[in-house]
Amino acid sequence: MLASGLALGLLPFAALGADALADALNDYPTEARAEYVFGCMATNGQSQEALRRCSCSIDAIAGILSYEDYVAAETVLRMRQGGGERAAMFRGGTPVTMRILGDLRRAQAEAEMICFG
Template identity: 45%
Template sequence: MKKLTKVLAAAAVAFAAAGAAAIAEECAKPQTAASADLPNDYPTATRADYVYGCMLVNGQGRDVLEKCSCSIDVIASVLPYNEYEEAETIMSVRQRGGESVAYMYAPAMLEKVKNLKRAQVEGEIRCF
């Protein structure tokens, strides 16, 4: 009987450790585009970066904070995060200028940027 109790206790400890490890692994994963099944899959840092930039342009008050937060929520509901990230990257690379970034003006790239700008306009219309 003692042997069975020890085996069961060891199994329970191993099961608990495996469960804790699985939970820790899941919590350690950053929220990225990999969690595309979520309706709001934008990482917190991306949302905060957008709100910060929006407030720099529109003002520093509490009302502007709420409007900018609303705006990124609208963008997230209209445009999947991977498309948002692609368009942001294209716009960032295009700022360098020169011949080396000419491919960023290809029709496919322009369409991605247009989609982001449409989402931003939608956010402005709904929130500002």
């Protein structure tokens, strides 16, 4: 039953072709994935095991959040680090920024359980 459900779910992509299907299922650019892995490895060690786990982590996050949502969350985090009036707007925690960051944190927590647990 699960396999047939999966097949039906992928049916709309069948007409796209292999390249379009890959793009639809993987909308994170390689550069974004590499940047995440480098940052993750800086925190978790520069080992082959850390590389494997960090790569798993960004793959898990990409399976949960669209790239657009990931970029929005990363932007909020970077803006919070700055100074001045603009950064204060992001540090204040509007409902929109709280939702964006909450989505990222949930994706990161799930990725940690899958890849580091």
